[in-house]
Amino acid sequence: MARVDNGDITTDSYGKDHTDNATRSRLRQDDFPPRIVEHPSDLIVAKGEPATLNCKAEGRPYPTVEWYKDGERVETEGDNPRSHRIMLPSGSLFFLRIIHGRRSKPDDGSYVCVARNYLGQAISHNASLEVASKLLSVVCVFIATPAIICKCS
Numbered sequence: 001m002a003r004v005d006n007g008d009i010t011t012d013s014y015g016k017d018h019t020d021n022a023t024r025s026r027l028r029q030d031d032f033p034p035r036i037v038e039h040p041s042d043l044i045v046a047k048g049e050p051a052t053l054n055c056k057a058e059g060r061p062y063p064t065v066e067w068y069k070d071g072e073r074v075e076t077e078g079d080n081p082r083s084h085r086i087m088l089p090s091g092s093l094f095f096l097r098i099i100h101g102r103r104s105k106p107d108d109g110s111y112v113c114v115a116r117n118y119l120g121q122a123i124s125h126n127a128s129l130e131v132a133s134k135l136l137s138v139v140c141v142f143i144a145t146p147a148i149i150c151k152c153s
Helices: 021-030
Strands: 003-006 009-012 032-038 043-046 051-053 056-060 064-069 085-087 093-095 109-117 120-123 127-132 138-142 148-152
Touching (some): 043 051
Parallel strands (some): 032 120
Antiparallel strands (some): 051 093, 064 109
């Protein structure tokens, strides 16, 4: 039986683990549960514009990150290649464009990121994403008479 030593873990050619208990114990002691080191912040974004909700987590083993909007898991490009939401390697959620309409589920809502590893999970603070209403620009012209004419566009 040949043994393969991959650093601290020793396996035979069939993948059977022959790591001694002291080494296994040391590996476990270095592991730690996830914690959020950068929480997302509230955003106000115009419809159709890109946006990023930041989230960074640490833990050992490195945690997986998922996003939830209003209590439901957020679909990203990993779930659906046509999604306009992309999970960045850091754990942040990037929106190619903010959607706000009747035909598709709008992006505005309350978001949290959840980091998990085998030792537990950490949940970020809530962050709200709001779609900005169209701002009106107002141009006023003062004329010689006591009237003011304003034009909105």
